[in-house]
Amino acid sequence: MKKNITFTLGIILFSISIGFSQAKKPTLMVVPSDVWCNQNGYMTTYDNQGSITNVPDYKRAFQENAEVLQVISQINGLMSERGFPLKNMESAIKTLESNAAEDNMRTSKDSGSEVNESPIDALKKTAKADIIIQLTWTVNKTGPKKSISFNLQGLDAYTDKQVATAVGTGEPSFSAETSVLLSEAVLAHMDNFTETLQTHFDDMFENGREIIVRIQTWDDWDGDLETEYGDEGEELGYIIENWLDDNTVKGRYNTTDMTESMALFEQVRMPLFNDKGRAIDARRFVKELSDYLKSPPFSIPNKLVMKGLGRATIILGGK
Structure with a gap:
């Protein structure tokens, strides 16, 4: 009898662990924030129905600034270690360019008008991510030492509402690698950040x-x-x-x-x-x-x- 109870309890615990391991995670995409792009000169303009709007030029940031790829790859790695599926931003940009080439050839059958869409909306649609993580980072220098101040913002891709945030400054270091400094600075905040993201997604899943x-x-x-x-x-x-x-x-x-x-x-x-x-x-x-x-x-x-x-x-x- 005791063996049967122990066996049954083991089956229940195993089933619960399987259920948790298969819990669906939100799909994420990490992007440099508007603030970072503006501060570093990676902005472009587009005509939004007659109104000129400034938007980040992600493609040029990736092509001209090697630090962007290193930093985003570092955050991607930290998120991946915690079981969160990620969309690669570089790949999304390439797909976006292919779609844009098709849209440029497409016009309305009635008026001849061209397709009008915000570059940011187009990127979100291409990536199909549940949550966009905006990353802002600043390198602080004190003599030969460096530290990183960062701001992570998790934004619901559908509503642009902020659903999670992490802000902090890492310990000063002689390391010259910005990506390493960022990883060290973010690490202490990452578990709380991902738990908040998961809570938001669980609410979406249920409600x-x-x-x-x-x-x-x-x-x-x-x-x-x-x-x-x-x-x-x-x-x-x-x-x-x-x-x-x-x-x-x-x-x-x-x-x-x-x-x-x-x-x-x-x-x-x-x-x-x-x-x-x-x-x-x-x-x-x-x-x-x-x-x-x-x-x-x-x-x-x-x-x-x-x-x-x-x-x-x-x-x-x-x-």
């Missing part, structure tokens, strides 16, 4: 990924969000809310604003995986709502537009 959904209407559409459908004559705005009730994780979302011509839903918690266990993003999730509205009895033509990874807009009344 859904947070996105924003906006509903707008074309000005030539003869309907609006107060148009009634079905035998019960329910208004379209409430119909959309009912869909969100049924399809968000635990029915979690906020109706921030609702008028006859627009609706704004924030803190919309979409599932990370579909019924088949496949990962989905905001575009695929909101496309289901788009298709639902295109189907009878609504039969509303609409256009789905994405801004970044976590903001989706459905424009009702046409493509």
